Amino acid sequence: MEAYIKHISCYLPTGSLSNDEIATRFPEWDSEKIIQKIGVKSRNISDENQFTSDMATEAINKLCLEYKIDKASIDYLLVCTQTPDYYLPATACIVQNKAGLSTHCAAIDINQGCSGYIYGLSIAKGLVVANIAKNVILVTAEMYSKHIHPLDKGNLSIFGDAACATLISGEGSFRIGEFSLGSDGSGAENLIVKNGGMKGNKIADNDVPNDNYLYMNGPAIFNFTAKAVPELIDSTFQKNSENLDSINQFIFHQANTFMLEYLRKKITIPKEKFLIDMENYGNTVSSTIPIVLKNQIDSNSAQDKILLAGFGVGYSWGAVVIYKQ
Structure with a gap:
């Protein structure tokens, strides 16, 4: 048996952060320099009261609407995120309820980042090939913007927020090889948030960069x-x-x-x-x-x-x- 990517939909939050806005905050970090070093002009940013479960739900709803998918047919939900709503429960369980998926749908989180889509596809393929699930939705949903300190011009310039929902099934548009x-893990501390939890990670007045925020050793x-x-x-x-x-x-x-x-x-x-x-x-x-x-x-x-x-x-x-x- 084979597994296939059947459909993909993506959700981008309506907030944005342009290079000009970053340059206004940091005059030494002009827009052209950002383009030359990073290749980004603008990035979508989630609003203060929007969290990963919200973006993931939007992506699933968009997928089901765009491709006329019956939510009752989804029997496994994987949510790949490093910005969960809470330490527990799993964000996937929150999303299952918010998105109106069946209570017969399994739901788990994958705490994985830049390789997360590939890892998620490998798990989804295994579920389909083993006949554990017929229709798996893999959601990748990240809002690193809430991990970044307002004075961290480098990471502010790099990261944007987004969520994508991919349907993996026994038939589809692309066979997964x-x-x-x-x-x-010896490099774990080179890209890390030592403290966290999105809904508890509030920026205090006169806050300075600390272990609540993203650290990256470029x-x-x-x-x-x-x-x-x-x-x-x-x-x-x-x-x-x-x-x-x-x-x-x-x-x-x-x-x-x-x-x-x-x-x-x-x-x-x-x-x-x-x-x-x-x-x-x-x-x-x-x-x-x-x-x-x-x-x-x-x-x-x-x-x-x-x-x-x-x-x-x-x-x-x-x-x-x-x-x-």
Whole structure:
């Protein structure tokens, strides 16, 4: 039995943060510098009273409306997030209720970030192939904006908020191939929020950067990525009996354009095969890959063989080839 990506829908919150707004706060960090270093012009930002369960529910509702999906047919819900509403209960259980899914629908959280879409697809495929579930919705929902201190101009420039809902089933638009996955927790402290919980993470007056907020060691993350990703791509080629020439498109986690261009050149991927689509979204963590894939599908630009690769926080990494049907 095979598993397929059947449909994808994405939800972007209505709030936004432009480069001009960031430059107004930080005059030394002008708009053109942000474009050159990161490749982002604007990013969607959730409002103060909007949380991950809200965005996830919006994405599911949009998916079901857009593709006329009967919610009663969904029998497994995976919510991939590193910005849960609470430490407990699972955000997935809250979303099951908010979205009006059946009480016969299983619901679990996956605490995974930049590789989360790939990890989520691997779990969803396993559920379908093992006949544990017939229709799995994988939601990737992140609001890193609530993890970022207002004085952290670097991370403010990088990250945006978004949620995507992907339906995985026994039939669909893209067959899910074989996975290559890995992790190395020795790098955990290089991208971390030591304290947290979205609904308890309120910014106090005269607050200064501390362990309640996102810390990222950019150079360490870059060095990890430069080493791990080329090896990941080679492993994924082997597991799917593919190569650089046979893959039509590459969709990597949209970390920032500098890193993406570095990886593209190091792996020698032709520019026309390598998709970068983050200018209007920023780095939306686990939602970057489905946003790019959704845009390709909607524009009829998705090709026959697409390699998806995620990497980052954890450290963790994963890749898979999907095949257009």
